[in-house]
Amino acid sequence: MQPMPIDATASPHTRRSLLLWPAALALLSACRQATTGVRVAPGQTVLAFGDSVTHGTGAGPGEDWPSLLAAKTGWQIVNAGVPGDTAQAARSRLAPLLRAHRPALVIVELGGNDFLRRRTHAAVKEDLRALLQAAREAGAQAVLVSVPELSLLGALSRRLSDADLYADLAQEEKVPLVPDVFSDVLSNPAWRADHVHPNAAGYREMATRLHAALVEQGIAAP
Structure with a gap:
């Protein structure tokens, strides 16, 4: 990036702002970069x-x-x-599974039923945060899968989008995120059994794209 020329006649406040502008852009770019993970070898246990x-x-x-x-x-x-x-109910069942299986990786896909019950995004986010933290405390790395947002616009356009809370939470908790996969599958009538579940072709697409995302994040082998 070329440095922006600074007008010598500009005020001191303007000059300071222009000097800080490249650093601010670099910080924003770093925040948007995907979090990478640790490679999970074939044969290791993973909890879906x-x-x-x-x-x-x-x-x-x-x-x-x-x-x-x-x-x-x-x-x-x-x-x-x-x-x-739901993300809320799942909090009570994760710990026994972590103790029983001792997974190297936990892939978390939850929230859709919370949205159907009209729970607030803030509440769902904190339940998911607790799940991610429990996985890490048990010695596993965690990956978060985004879930579609319920909206009238999405229903009318037949084009679903991820709920914003997933990207925010992944950034806050420094965990890899798999975005768009679930939303894209449910947006395609050929890939869904009903409005909330994929069919066999949809699950194949999910698996393919989940694998590609995990390879990109360094968690799965190509």
């Missing part, structure tokens, strides 16, 4: 922790994204998806 979309509702046995991701990575993925689960 979520709701019905992690469970695989809408497709047949073995067509859920955790099973498909396991085939791509060689990881031993425990599918801990519970249909109807």
